[in-house]
Amino acid sequence: MSVKTVAVIGCGIGRSHIVEGYVPHPDRFRVKAICDLNEERLQTIGDEFGIEQRTTSFKELLADESIDIIDICTPPGLHLEQVLDALAAGKHVVCEKPLTGSLKGVDRIIEAEKHARGALMPIFQYRYGDGIEKAKRIVEAGIAGKPYVGSVETFWLRTGEYYSVPWRGKWETELGGVLVTHALHLHDMMLNLMGPVAKVFGRVATRVNDIEVEDCASASLLMQNGALVSLSCTLGSQEQISRLRLHFENVTFESSHGAYTPGKDPWKIIAANDAVQARIDEVIGDWQPVAPRFTTQMAHFHDFLCGKGPLPVTTKDARRAIELVTAIYQSSDSGEEIALPVGPESPKYATWRARTR
Numbered sequence: 001m002s003v004k005t006v007a008v009i010g011c012g013i014g015r016s017h018i019v020e021g022y023v024p025h026p027d028r029f030r031v032k033a034i035c036d037l038n039e040e041r042l043q044t045i046g047d048e049f050g051i052e053q054r055t056t057s058f059k060e061l062l063a064d065e066s067i068d069i070i071d072i073c074t075p076p077g078l079h080l081e082q083v084l085d086a087l088a089a090g091k092h093v094v095c096e097k098p099l100t101g102s103l104k105g106v107d108r109i110i111e112a113e114k115h116a117r118g119a120l121m122p123i124f125q126y127r128y129g130d131g132i133e134k135a136k137r138i139v140e141a142g143i144a145g146k147p148y149v150g151s152v153e154t155f156w157l158r159t160g161e162y163y164s165v166p167w168r169g170k171w172e173t174e175l176g177g178v179l180v181t182h183a184l185h186l187h188d189m190m191l192n193l194m195g196p197v198a199k200v201f202g203r204v205a206t207r208v209n210d211i212e213v214e215d216c217a218s219a220s221l222l223m224q225n226g227a228l229v230s231l232s233c234t235l236g237s238q239e240q241i242s243r244l245r246l247h248f249e250n251v252t253f254e255s256s257h258g259a260y261t262p263g264k265d266p267w268k269i270i271a272a273n274d275a276v277q278a279r280i281d282e283v284i285g286d287w288q289p290v291a292p293r294f295t296t297q298m299a300h301f302h303d304f305l306c307g308k309g310p311l312p313v314t315t316k317d318a319r320r321a322i323e324l325v326t327a328i329y330q331s332s333d334s335g336e337e338i339a340l341p342v343g344p345e346s347p348k349y350a351t352w353r354a355r356t357r
């Protein structure tokens with residue numbers, strides 16, 4: 001198996017990429033370099049994992065031919081430029097969410113990808129874990145039947161201390177609020193299980209913290225398959241939970257409630273009757289445990305790079321999540337229902353910034 005060399009840029013969540021995504025797979029990845037503008041962080045993480053190559057220069061890593069993968073874990077406002085630069089340098093690229101802060105930006109990335117030597121994998125690590133992957137297998141096997149209704153809740157807590165980091169809470173640097181930074185994960189999980197959205201009505205508000213971007217949001221979706229889904233998220237919940245509850249004709253699914261691990265077991269998978277249960281047992285009876293989050297997403301990425309499987313998360317997936325955010329913002333600003341697809345004609349296509357009233 002060929003070992004790919006990785007440079008991690010940004011050592012906040014970048015540390016979790018190392019711990020969960022790369023260290024468990026020494027036969028697949030070696031973190032060769034780290035980059036951060038914060039020297040103290042750079043030295044702490046470098047010492048912790050014995051990584052010799054430490055730099056404050058992103059450009060230096062792009063020019064380094066011994067690095068295969070550039071893993072971007074910097075603040076959101078930097079992602080677009082860094083992704084484009086890394087693709088132009090011929091690297092494979094991993095990028096934290098949000099990939100960028102507008103559909104225009106994603107479309108530029110999609111264009112750049114067409115001419116790139118390397119592949120780009122956005123991060124959506126919540127898709128991985130026993131609970132969500134069992135649900136996905138049951139839905140894909142056609143057992144769940146007609147989707148009726150879904151409820152998706154991202155109830156997290158973020159206080160003033162969290163927003164003391166200068167890039168957070170601002171349109172310019174965070175790019176959006178709870179919809180973009182926190183609830184994007186659960187919304188991606190729902191889209192992954194319930195399919196594409198047809199129409200959106202949404203409202204956003206800033207009620208918890210003194211910040212520019214929203215920290216509460218609610219949306220009502222009509223899915224293309226006719227199902228109705230409600231999204232609800234806040235950064236002011238005194239008990240942090242993440243929860244999806246999806247009702248299909250033959251099966252009701254409810255995720256586990258761990259705020260940052262809703263993909264893990266135990267999921268409630270409730271069959272309508274014994275015959276449905278027998279079909280479920282058939283498809284998940286021989287279940288082999290899958291590691292949650294980055295551990296599995298990065299393993300699949302390595303398989304893809306070695307020609308052994310599909311790219312686990314694509315720019316198209318990131319675009320779909322960003323399109324939903326765009327529709328919710330547009331609906332909240334205009335008071336109107338928004339039909340998808342959202343394209344260049346949308347007033348929110350190029351930027352999400354709130355309308356000045």
Ligand SMILES: NC(=O)c1ccc[n+]([C@@H]2O[C@H](COP(=O)([O-])OP(=O)(O)OC[C@H]3O[C@@H](n4cnc5c(N)ncnc54)[C@H](O)[C@@H]3O)[C@@H](O)[C@H]2O)c1
Pocket residue numbers: 009010011012013014035036037038041056058073074075076078096097098123125165181
């Ligand atoms: N997937 C997840 O569950 C998850 C969780 C947390 C954060 N994130 C995402 O990861 C990104 C980073 O968030 P964070 O919480 O780690 O932020 P953070 O502020 O803790 O860390 C970002 C790091 O990037 C460094 N940095 C900034 N500009 C840089 C540059 N030009 N070159 C090199 N380093 C630079 C900073 O010094 C800082 O150490 C954001 O996009 C965020 O939304 C994702």
